[in-house]
Amino acid sequence: MIAWSQHLITLPILIPLITGAGLLFIPDRQRLSKAMVSLAATITLALVSLLLIELSRESNFDGVYPLGNWGAPFGIVLVLDRLSALMVALTGILALPVIIFSLARWHSAGAHFHSLYQFLLMGLNGAFLTGDLFNLFVFFEVMLTASYGLLLHGSGPLRVKAGMHYIAVNLAAALLFLVGVSLVYGTTGTLTMADLAERIPTLEPDRRMLMEAGAAVLGVAFLIKAGMWPLCFWLPSAYSVAVAPVAAIFTLMSKVGVYILLRLTMLLFSEGPSAGFGSEVLLYGGLATLAFGTIGVVASQALARIGAYSVLVSSGTLLAVIGLNNTAATSGALLYLLSSTLTLGAFFMLVELVERGQDAGASILAVTMEFYGEADDDVPDEIQGATMPATLAMLGICFAACAVLLSGLPPLSGFVAKFVMLSALIGTGSIGVHPSGPALLLVALVILGGLATLIALSRAGIRTFWSSIEGTVPPVLVMEIVPIMLILALTAALTIRAGPALDFMDAAVHAIANPSIYSEAVERAAPQPPWRDKTLQGSGE
């Protein structure tokens, strides 16, 4: 019999699926009940994801769930190890503040916001948990389809234009994904990741070339999602025009690509003749992305675009570290992933609040309402509920905290994460061992990127808070500022508890760096028909 806790693994997929589908049957007019259902589901999801973290820590990697009770090579499995638990937890933790933020205003700017949001969460969690390449495609598509709807949420010409580019790029990427998956299947005869990890090192040379071609095509699909430099031109415009809560949750989507690349390179290409396949592309592509993102951050005027280019900086850093294949640096990179995703989520929400008092933000909202005609009387123009006292001071403090986090200055978690990464790259403590050239280049670029972010954000902050011409204070609800402060408090907590967090990351990287642990765990999870229970228990299993 599977322990009850095993079934928890399915919940991050099932909760959003059932909630999202159920919400479709509540008419849009009953906005409050929709919002409450969605909020309750998201709270549950956050709690479950934290439980899963605990689960992945105590059990020595046994989080394999055979769906429908079919064993691994033939059936589909969900796999919960530390890395996937971390990503699911990040989703749950970021999803909660974002949905609270959206309840203040944005969720009523279009139809079916909550359903789409839940489906997006389902796709994200599924992509993190699945142990099967084709299922990954399905969850990827669920996530993308929901994201198409969310990007268009609020409508308006800018969003429709950016949405069209986004959809076209991602449809093409999905086709590449399919080509890659089918080539990998055609050469290895399996789609289960654990099975692939075992078969790839022993593949015949003539098939190996085709398999590597397939893996490369597959990688391109993920790199488009992660926003590697020449494949990233859709990203800044899409992220900067999306409504604030959507942009905040989109920061997580670019991390899906990074996660899959990390998982697959570690799992499939760490042993055998194909070891290290594609790592140079990741390294140099990551460096180029980092440089491009840095230039973009400095060149941007609008705050939302600075945020979007910061997403690229974050992706570039992560990709380059994955390409270096340095386990100590990778665990630092996971900490950086956690910190930068949370920060960017908060930043995108903050940008909307800061710009609310300015003309640009207001005019977009006005266009939105004009286009979405019937919502005119639904969207509250005036403040409804408690407003924040000392608004400008609060916004300023949050903005400064975001700037410190993004540029990686002490004392917050952005600094700790970058410090761990950089010290692993330079190689402190090991005298006589010279760091490699690319590693030093990465170190230089990361530091330059931090400096550029600091310059850009100081400039924007001075313009917004100190030398604001109109001097109007934007009305900000408590409900909108509290989620942002919640996220910032989380990053502060991450700074204080950086030690235990880093231990967790180390264990996670150690687990994924040994493909045999993963494969054996998946093979152990054979189907257990109830009628075999007694014999199994009898044999001490």
Add this chain to the structure above:
Amino acid sequence: MELVLSIAIGVMTACGIWLILRPRTYQVIIGLSLLSYAVNLFIFGVGGVKSNEPPLLGDGVSVSRLADPVPQALVLTAIVIGFATTALFLVVLLASRGLTGSDHVDGRSDHR
């Protein structure tokens, strides 16, 4: 058989790529459809091209002659997802046409 299939995939891919690089939204969507047909055929092809073979083991069926059922299942899923996303893209295309009054992918009209 293999040759015909490969030529068909190649021609459709080439047309599709040419079309998605065109400036009109309608051309882009036709290009994406052609590409997805090509990819569907490609998925179908990786299981090995066999005709008139059963995908299930039964009496009198040898394993060596079996048609691989997995690519068939994959292609079904891919077709369904492709339909959904193409329909969605059509809606966005129409919305863009309505908002900008142009069917250019960047929303600008080069005639006016």
